[in-house]
Amino acid sequence: MDNVDKEPSMLKQKEMIGAHFDRLAEAPAQGKKVVYTFVPGNLTELLLSFDVLPVYPEINALQSAMRKRSGDFISEAERIGHSEDVCTYVKCDIGMKRSGNIGPTGKPIPKPDLLLLSYTGCFTFLKWFELLREEYDCPVVLLHTPYQADGEITPSMREYMVRQIRSEVIPALEKLTGRAYDEDRLRECLELSRQAEDDMVHVLESAQNRPSPIDAYFGGVFYIGPMFTAFRGTKAAVDYYAMLKQEVDARIARGEGPITPDGPMGPEKYRLVVEGPPNWTHFREFWRMFSEEGAVVVASTYTKVGGVFDFGFRHDPNDPLGTLADYCMGCYTNRSLPQRVEMLASYAKKFSADGILVNSVKSCNSFSAGQLVILREVEKRTGIAGGFIETDLVDARYFSAANVKNRIESYLQMIEQKRSGKTEEVRA
Amino acid sequence: MRVFTGIDLGSTTTKAVMLDENGDILGRGITNSRSNYDLAAAIAKAEARTSARFVLLGRELATTEDAAALDRFLPRLQIELRRRQHLQRLEVLREICAEECQHPRVARIREELERRVDQIVSQLVAAEARPGPLAIITKEAKGSDFFRDRASSDYSRLAEKAADVEVGFDDLMSIFDKAIIRVENTELKEGFEELILQALLDLGSRFDETTLARYRAAVQRTLAIELIDGGVIGTGYGRQRLPFPKESIRSEILCHGLGAHHQFPNTRTVLDIGGQDTKAIQVDGVGIVTSFQMNDRCAAGCGRYLGYIADEMNLGLHELGPIALQSERTVKISSTCTVFAGAELRDHLSSGQRQEDILAGLHRAIILRAMSLLARSGGIDDEFTFTGGVANNPAAVKALRQLVQENYGDRVLNISPNSIYTGALGAALFCRRAAEDRAAA
Numbered sequence: 001m002d003n004v005d006k007e008p009s010m011l012k013q014k015e016m017i018g019a020h021f022d023r024l025a026e027a028p029a030q031g032k033k034v035v036y037t038f039v040p041g042n043l044t045e046l047l048l049s050f051d052v053l054p055v056y057p058e059i060n061a062l063q064s065a066m067r068k069r070s071g072d073f074i075s076e077a078e079r080i081g082h083s084e085d086v087c088t089y090v091k092c093d094i095g096m097k098r099s100g101n102i103g104p105t106g107k108p109i110p111k112p113d114l115l116l117l118s119y120t121g122c123f124t125f126l127k128w129f130e131l132l133r134e135e136y137d138c139p140v141v142l143l144h145t146p147y148q149a150d151g152e153i154t155p156s157m158r159e160y161m162v163r164q165i166r167s168e169v170i171p172a173l174e175k176l177t178g179r180a181y182d183e184d185r186l187r188e189c190l191e192l193s194r195q196a197e198d199d200m201v202h203v204l205e206s207a208q209n210r211p212s213p214i215d216a217y218f219g220g221v222f223y224i225g226p227m228f229t230a231f232r233g234t235k236a237a238v239d240y241y242a243m244l245k246q247e248v249d250a251r252i253a254r255g256e257g258p259i260t261p262d263g264p265m266g267p268e269k270y271r272l273v274v275e276g277p278p279n280w281t282h283f284r285e286f287w288r289m290f291s292e293e294g295a296v297v298v299a300s301t302y303t304k305v306g307g308v309f310d311f312g313f314r315h316d317p318n319d320p321l322g323t324l325a326d327y328c329m330g331c332y333t334n335r336s337l338p339q340r341v342e343m344l345a346s347y348a349k350k351f352s353a354d355g356i357l358v359n360s361v362k363s364c365n366s367f368s369a370g371q372l373v374i375l376r377e378v379e380k381r382t383g384i385a386g387g388f389i390e391t392d393l394v395d396a397r398y399f400s401a402a403n404v405k406n407r408i409e410s411y412l413q414m415i416e417q418k419r420s421g422k423t424e425e426v427r428a
Numbered sequence: 429m430r431v432f433t434g435i436d437l438g439s440t441t442t443k444a445v446m447l448d449e450n451g452d453i454l455g456r457g458i459t460n461s462r463s464n465y466d467l468a469a470a471i472a473k474a475e476a477r478t479s480a481r482f483v484l485l486g487r488e489l490a491t492t493e494d495a496a497a498l499d500r501f502l503p504r505l506q507i508e509l510r511r512r513q514h515l516q517r518l519e520v521l522r523e524i525c526a527e528e529c530q531h532p533r534v535a536r537i538r539e540e541l542e543r544r545v546d547q548i549v550s551q552l553v554a555a556e557a558r559p560g561p562l563a564i565i566t567k568e569a570k571g572s573d574f575f576r577d578r579a580s581s582d583y584s585r586l587a588e589k590a591a592d593v594e595v596g597f598d599d600l601m602s603i604f605d606k607a608i609i610r611v612e613n614t615e616l617k618e619g620f621e622e623l624i625l626q627a628l629l630d631l632g633s634r635f636d637e638t639t640l641a642r643y644r645a646a647v648q649r650t651l652a653i654e655l656i657d658g659g660v661i662g663t664g665y666g667r668q669r670l671p672f673p674k675e676s677i678r679s680e681i682l683c684h685g686l687g688a689h690h691q692f693p694n695t696r697t698v699l700d701i702g703g704q705d706t707k708a709i710q711v712d713g714v715g716i717v718t719s720f721q722m723n724d725r726c727a728a729g730c731g732r733y734l735g736y737i738a739d740e741m742n743l744g745l746h747e748l749g750p751i752a753l754q755s756e757r758t759v760k761i762s763s764t765c766t767v768f769a770g771a772e773l774r775d776h777l778s779s780g781q782r783q784e785d786i787l788a789g790l791h792r793a794i795i796l797r798a799m800s801l802l803a804r805s806g807g808i809d810d811e812f813t814f815t816g817g818v819a820n821n822p823a824a825v826k827a828l829r830q831l832v833q834e835n836y837g838d839r840v841l842n843i844s845p846n847s848i849y850t851g852a853l854g855a856a857l858f859c860r861r862a863a864e865d866r867a868a869a
């Protein structure tokens with residue numbers, strides 16, 4: 001993350017993250033409460049309104065991978081009996097805990113006072129917190145999020161969520177902190193979320209430009225960082241996104257493409273939509289395989305796992321609990337296969353993409369299932385070329401650079417052929 | 429004449445195909461892939477060039493000779509040329525052996541060692557220099573690695589005789605083993621152009637004067653054809669290090685698709701099982717890839733796996749298929765993982781299963797894996813072309829036929845005798861196409 005982008009927004013983000021980990025390290029001494037929760041469907045604003053500090057285990061895992069520590073952590077977890085097939089996020093997290101729980105900035109991460117399981121679409125999450133409950137001997141509060149199996153959020157689903165937040169989550173937080181639920185404070189946070197969300201959507205939509213000023217996948221994971229984690233609902237996030245928006249707008253005005261870890265990208269040759277999370281152990285190498293070929297990702301679904309904002313949803317301060325419910329149920333991970341197909345197809349069109357590429361990760365049984373079907377369906381609907389690669393999140397053993405590179409290059413050349421009119425369709 | 433070359437740098441062999449201006453195949457060359465990619469590419473290309481010269485010579489001769497005469501003459505001439513090239517290589521071997529004898533490791537016996545090694549090489553030269561019908565025609569396709577095979581067996585036979593208590597067999601062989609690698613990595617100075625007239629002379633006594641004069645004239649006309657390099661496109665496993673600029677490199681997947689289309693124009697689905705990877709490719713009516721899948725980082729179920737099994741069973745790789753064909757009851761093998769396969773294999777053997785039944789099961793297991801890739805790439809459409817080294821294995825082909833029939837019904841299955849050159853052919857076609865595009869621009 002260090003020198004991916006030298007622009008001020010990047011430095012600001014680094015500062016924000018550093019400050020957050022400092023606060024975490026000092027939490028026990030200061031008597032602050034710490035809650036572990038997951039990215040999809042996180043109730044960060046609610047946590048902030050109680051003045052507790054959130055920790056996101058997946059984020060720790062991916063950051064460990066970027067710092068090349070995940071291999072050791074995974075081995076540690078396998079040594080205590082977790083099999084090779086367990087999601088590597090889980091193993092990385094457990095291994096990190098067993099190895100002293102040192103965060104990405106080198107400071108210790110305090111143990112949780114509460115585990116808030118606010119997303120249940122992936123069964124692994126349940127099991128993961130069950131394990132953490134054992135490890136830390138601390139309470140769990142569960143918010144059961146109904147899956148959008150029929151592709152919509154019904155009023156009864158919403159009521160069900162609101163009821164749980166009111167009668168399970170809030171009392172648990174009140175008990176933990178000794179404070180009463182403060183709805184005004186929550187509204188303030190939600191208003192700040194709304195403002196930041198507007199700017200973030202503007203940034204992600206900027207990829208409609210040619211050349212795209214951003215990479216909406218590799219660069220995108222940095223842009224969503226503050227929004228999907230501890231900063232949504234803070235003034236810092238509002239400032240960050242305002243700053244980022246300005247930078248991106250300036251790049252558009254100058255006709256510039258994205259900035260990669262190796263500097264500004266060369267001419268844009270391919271515009272891709274990507275489904276699936278990135279690989280973190282070889283993040284830069286992986287990105288370079290695209291950027292060197294002139295491939296830019298103009299839209300990705302991974303940047304929607306912590307909230308889908310580009311179809312109009314914003315946190316609404318006027319309906320605090322209802323809006324939290326909508327947010328949780330609206331995350332990408334909580335959407336049905338047809339909804340995912342719909343979303344990808346709409347991205348292909350909106351962002352004038354040349355291709356749709358799936359990065360299927362070995363770890364994730366929940367979301368890798370069905371990806372090939374999704375791919376075929378999007379190909380059929382949009383007529384753009386589909387590609388498929390396989391890696392893993394944080395287990396380097398499942399990243400074969402030569403193999404992945406080979407597939408990416410073949411895929412891009414396939415797009416090139418298609419475009420250059422050498423194919424049957426075009427010739428006919 | 430402008431020629432276009434495609435080079436496929438595979439994990440075990442490097443192949444080259446040369447096309448003429450009309451896109452017809454002029455020549456093919458193959459050699460062992462080595463750590464030095466540039467050299468492997470250069471050697472394969474030189475081989476393809478030599479074989480192209482023979483095709484051109486054939487065309488020239490066809491204007492004056494009948495087919496039967498051609499069949500009598502051309503293969504012989506090819507053998508003579510190869511013999512000449514072997515003699516050249518033996519001289520290189522002699523020099524390098526002498527250098528290797530200077531190594532301090534053998535200082536104690538240097539003089540005697542030098543003398544005997546030189547003697548052996550002289551005997552090899554003498555054997556090779558004897559003109560006459562050499563029974564090597566069937567090995568023609570093996571190209572330059574043939575030299576190694578032949579030289580090793582002859583050298584070790586002679587070394588056995590030459591060894592005694594003073595200079596042991598191992599001493600003699602260690603010089604050879606070191607030297608042969610360097611010999612293989614030395615490009616020959618003289619090729620078709622330089623050696624063909626000598627080769628013709630060697631054959632002289634077999635034909636009457638007037639025939640020979642016609643042959644010589646044809647050779648001269650062939651030599652007069654200038655082969656102008658219209659470009660080279662590289663592909664394959666080692667393609668990242670191909671000694672070509674980036675624009676001259678094409679993905680092996682695209683090359684296999686286009687190559688298979690050229691071999692069988694109705695091809696819609698291609699399966700390639702090579703040493704290290706398996707690819708399932710869908711192509712459109714002009715040979716352009718529309719979708720593909722390949723095995724992930726694990727090489728389970730690829731050609732390597734068969735090599736491993738052959739080692740485990742103490743068999744030659746080429747023996748596996750024919751043995752498996754004798755099976756009457758295929759054993760079910762669950763794993764194509766090279767790590768587990770050994771254990772499973774021993775299990776089956778110790779429980780009294782017959783070797784051929786186990787082997788049939790292994791072949792089926794490989795093909796099952798390929799079937800899953802095929803399904804994921806979009807299924808098997810008519811016609812279906814099988815390429816790569818494993819396409820030469822009859823048991824694999826049999827298993828494939830069965831599984832295709834069971835899963836997809838009737839499909840035309842194409843296997844080209846030149847299937848190993850499919851990738852290089854595709855690259856050559858891309859090369860020619862790029863030249864056309866440049867000309868059009």
Ligand code: SF4
Pocket residue numbers: 087088089090122123124125363364365366367
């Ligand atoms: S299985 Fe997938 S969704 Fe579930 S925790 Fe692992 S990576 Fe996340």
